[in-house]
Amino acid sequence: MEGVGAAVAFWTLAGVTLFAAAGIMFSRNLLHAVLLLILTFIGIAGFFVLLSAEFLAMAQVIIYVGAIAVLVLFAVLLTPRAGRDNGESKMLLPAVLLAVCLGAVVLFVITDTSWNTVPSAPAVEHEPKVAASDLGEALLSTWILPFELASVLLTAALVGAILLVRSPEEEAEDMPS
Amino acid sequence: MTPGLDHFLAVGAVLFASGFAIALSKRNAIGVLMGVELMLNAVNLTLLAFSRFSSGPRPVTGQAFVVFTITVAAAEAAVALALAVSVYRHRETIDVDKLNLLRS
Amino acid sequence: MAPPVLVTDHWYDFRDLGNLSSRLLESLADVLPQGAVYVLAAVIGFVASFVIFVLPSQLFVGVYGERKLIARVQSRYGPNRVGPFGLLQPIADTIKLMQKEALTPKSADRALMYAAPALFVAPCVLLFAVIPFGPNMVFADTSVSLLFYVAISALPVISAFIAGWSHNNKYSVFGSVRMVAMAISYEVPLVLGLLGIVLFTGTLSLQGITIWQKELDIWLVVLQPIALAIFFIGVSAELNRTPTDIAEAESEIVAGYLTEYSGMKWGLFYGMDIGYALAASAFAATVFLGGWTLFGLERWVPPWIIFIGKTHLFYALFIWTRGTLPRLRIDQLMGFAWKFMLPLALVNLVMVATERMFWVEQAADDSVVYVFALVNIVAAGALVYAWSRILGYRPEDYPTKARLVETAGGYVPIESAKGGAQ
Numbered sequence: 222m223e224g225v226g227a228a229v230a231f232w233t234l235a236g237v238t239l240f241a242a243a244g245i246m247f248s249r250n251l252l253h254a255v256l257l258l259i260l261t262f263i264g265i266a267g268f269f270v271l272l273s274a275e276f277l278a279m280a281q282v283i284i285y286v287g288a289i290a291v292l293v294l295f296a297v298l299l300t301p302r303a304g305r306d307n308g309e310s311k312m313l314l315p316a317v318l319l320a321v322c323l324g325a326v327v328l329f330v331i332t333d334t335s336w337n338t339v340p341s342a343p344a345v346e347h348e349p350k351v352a353a354s355d356l357g358e359a360l361l362s363t364w365i366l367p368f369e370l371a372s373v374l375l376t377a378a379l380v381g382a383i384l385l386v387r388s389p390e391e392e393a394e395d396m397p398s
Numbered sequence: 399m400t401p402g403l404d405h406f407l408a409v410g411a412v413l414f415a416s417g418f419a420i421a422l423s424k425r426n427a428i429g430v431l432m433g434v435e436l437m438l439n440a441v442n443l444t445l446l447a448f449s450r451f452s453s454g455p456r457p458v459t460g461q462a463f464v465v466f467t468i469t470v471a472a473a474e475a476a477v478a479l480a481l482a483v484s485v486y487r488h489r490e491t492i493d494v495d496k497l498n499l500l501r502s
Numbered sequence: 503m504a505p506p507v508l509v510t511d512h513w514y515d516f517r518d519l520g521n522l523s524s525r526l527l528e529s530l531a532d533v534l535p536q537g538a539v540y541v542l543a544a545v546i547g548f549v550a551s552f553v554i555f556v557l558p559s560q561l562f563v564g565v566y567g568e569r570k571l572i573a574r575v576q577s578r579y580g581p582n583r584v585g586p587f588g589l590l591q592p593i594a595d596t597i598k599l600m601q602k603e604a605l606t607p608k609s610a611d612r613a614l615m616y617a618a619p620a621l622f623v624a625p626c627v628l629l630f631a632v633i634p635f636g637p638n639m640v641f642a643d644t645s646v647s648l649l650f651y652v653a654i655s656a657l658p659v660i661s662a663f664i665a666g667w668s669h670n671n672k673y674s675v676f677g678s679v680r681m682v683a684m685a686i687s688y689e690v691p692l693v694l695g696l697l698g699i700v701l702f703t704g705t706l707s708l709q710g711i712t713i714w715q716k717e718l719d720i721w722l723v724v725l726q727p728i729a730l731a732i733f734f735i736g737v738s739a740e741l742n743r744t745p746t747d748i749a750e751a752e753s754e755i756v757a758g759y760l761t762e763y764s765g766m767k768w769g770l771f772y773g774m775d776i777g778y779a780l781a782a783s784a785f786a787a788t789v790f791l792g793g794w795t796l797f798g799l800e801r802w803v804p805p806w807i808i809f810i811g812k813t814h815l816f817y818a819l820f821i822w823t824r825g826t827l828p829r830l831r832i833d834q835l836m837g838f839a840w841k842f843m844l845p846l847a848l849v850n851l852v853m854v855a856t857e858r859m860f861w862v863e864q865a866a867d868d869s870v871v872y873v874f875a876l877v878n879i880v881a882a883g884a885l886v887y888a889w890s891r892i893l894g895y896r897p898e899d900y901p902t903k904a905r906l907v908e909t910a911g912g913y914v915p916i917e918s919a920k921g922g923a924q
Contacts, residue, residue: 242436
């Protein structure tokens with residue numbers, strides 16, 4: 222990952238993502254916050270591309286921006302008289318203090334540990350390049366059990382979400398009459 | 399300055415802390431969910447940074463882990479938003495400060 | 503996967519314009535600092551793909567050609583006032599839009615209203631970065647180009663939602679909600695259909711898919727006609743083209759998510775509608791119709807001309823459907839996506855996976871792909887017919903000739919058409 226291109230890309234993406242995360246915290250309007258969340262997702266997808274995980278970057282955009290963000294927008298639409306002002310609760314100051322402490326501890330651990338890494342400008346044969354086909358094989362051979370469990374989880378979430386939002390008329394329709 | 403493991407982990411840590419602050423301090427239930435999604439994204443970034451830079455034998459493990467994290471985040475977002483809409487129908491509010499009684 | 507060299511390597515060989523640009527960039531790499539070459543390559547790619555190909559195509563094929571063709575389908579002349587045969591119509595349209603007053607309602611969300619057209623244009627430009635126009639003429643030959651297309655085509659959905667929301671107008675919110683619901687419903691069978699394609703080619707890169715079709719001398723359209731049908735219908739729904747353009751149904755909800763836009767902001771949405779349709783046509787031409795190859799003809803005819811011809815052929819298919827079919831209702835559309843197309847896509851996937859397993863495990867010769875093509879075409883017709891019968895479509899109940907109510911003996915409702923959805 223050498224060269225000026227990677228550095229420019231990294232710092233631009235870091236700036237955009239962190240600006241968007243700060244914007245979610247401080248923006249006054251809920252919808253603006255959701256759009257800044259989408260910008261964060263796209264920034265993280267850019268980071269995934271930098272880390273040689275292109276398939277995951279595209280999956281991130283498809284799933285997060287294409288589906289989860291749309292779900293959040295629909296939820297904002299379906300709660301019309303709730304507060305759209307994205308205000309803070311009483312726990313603002315303790316939350317921010319706690320978050321700053323947590324961030325400081327983690328940053329200290331990161332900078333202080335000597336990680337056992339490959340050099341960041343590796344020779345060609347050391348670069349761990351993972352193609353989408355390797356990921357597919359791994360998911361279906363080594364990690365088959367979590368894969369199947371994830372599909373069960375998704376089915377359960379699907380059924381649960383549909384059941385939770387049924388209105389009383391729809392439930393009355395399904396009762397045995 | 400070439401980005402190394404420390405830089406990616408630092409970005410992940412700052413994003414996690416921001417998500418943490420957002421999840422704890424927002425009044426709207428959807429705002430809390432946004433903080434949780436941000437935390438999950440930061441975790442994904444950290445996992446992939448380790449997967450890319452570590453000198454372990456199997457770099458595809460990190461990416462498989464991220465696939466599962468994304469899946470779990472999607473399932474959880476769906477159920478959380480369904481809950482928010484359902485609570486709104488009964489209580490006319492999704493302000494977490496006001497939803498503090500089991501019976502309204 | 504490096505493409506086989508079809509044409510010569512000379513910089514003046516205009517059959518492959520990639521030679522020209524790569525020679526230029528190499529010679530400049532010694533002169534300029536390192537980062538500037540990237541930027542220059544990006545500018546050349548943007549100019550070549552978007553400014554030189556897409557913008558004139560939008561103006562002439564998208565605005566003028568579409569209106570003329572639809573007019574001919576509807577037995578009338580199209581634009582024929584401005585210039586000879588109406589050829590200057592797009593220019594007149596552009597000038598009109600630019601000099602219109604851009605109104606903004608007072609209670610609308612200004613920042614979002616100004617940001618939405620820009621957010622609508624940006625993904626369209628990005629889409630053309632991964633489309634291969636020739637053997638060396640693809641700007642970004644990533645290994646996941648197909649997924650890039652699916653991912654980026656999810657972005658205009660968000661932008662249209664923002665556009666509809668920001669107007670503070672109930673009709674706009676209706677339009678954007680309809681559009682988003684339709685887009686996410688049709689994305690699922692679309693991705694499943696494309697998955698069948700990837701099972702055969704083994705690669706997600708668009709240049710790789712084109713080369714696979716060249717090496718096996720077969721187009722993926724004959725190999726998987728169901729995938730093309732699913733792609734065509736799914737992409738029509740994502741692009742909001744008739745028969746699925748409920749998002750901006752002019753007779754129902756004024757103009758849907760475009761209600762409060764006037765002037766060039768509306769012009770950007772309209773132009774990018776055509777731009778996204780061109781991107782989808784280019785994508786389909788690459789994946790299904792063989793891209794820049796034409797069974798060996800690309801040695802003499804420049805490959806990018808072949809590709810542009812195929813793109814416009816597919817776009818003419820969009821125009822033809824728009825002129826012919828009426829608009830469907832929202833519940834009919836949703837029913838069609840979830841009840842008809844999703845099971846069809848799943849059955850297609852199972853079929854394709856079985857064929858692929860047979861091909862790989864029996865280590866069969868490559869000519870078995872023609873047998874697969876035949877089987878798939880027959881199975882496509884049979885599946886579509888059988889599944890629509892199962893869902894209750896009875897074509898014998900529909901009258902083929904119009905009759906007066908007196909001669910038919912009273913009003914005769916069609917039994918199978920009760921209940922609305924397909």
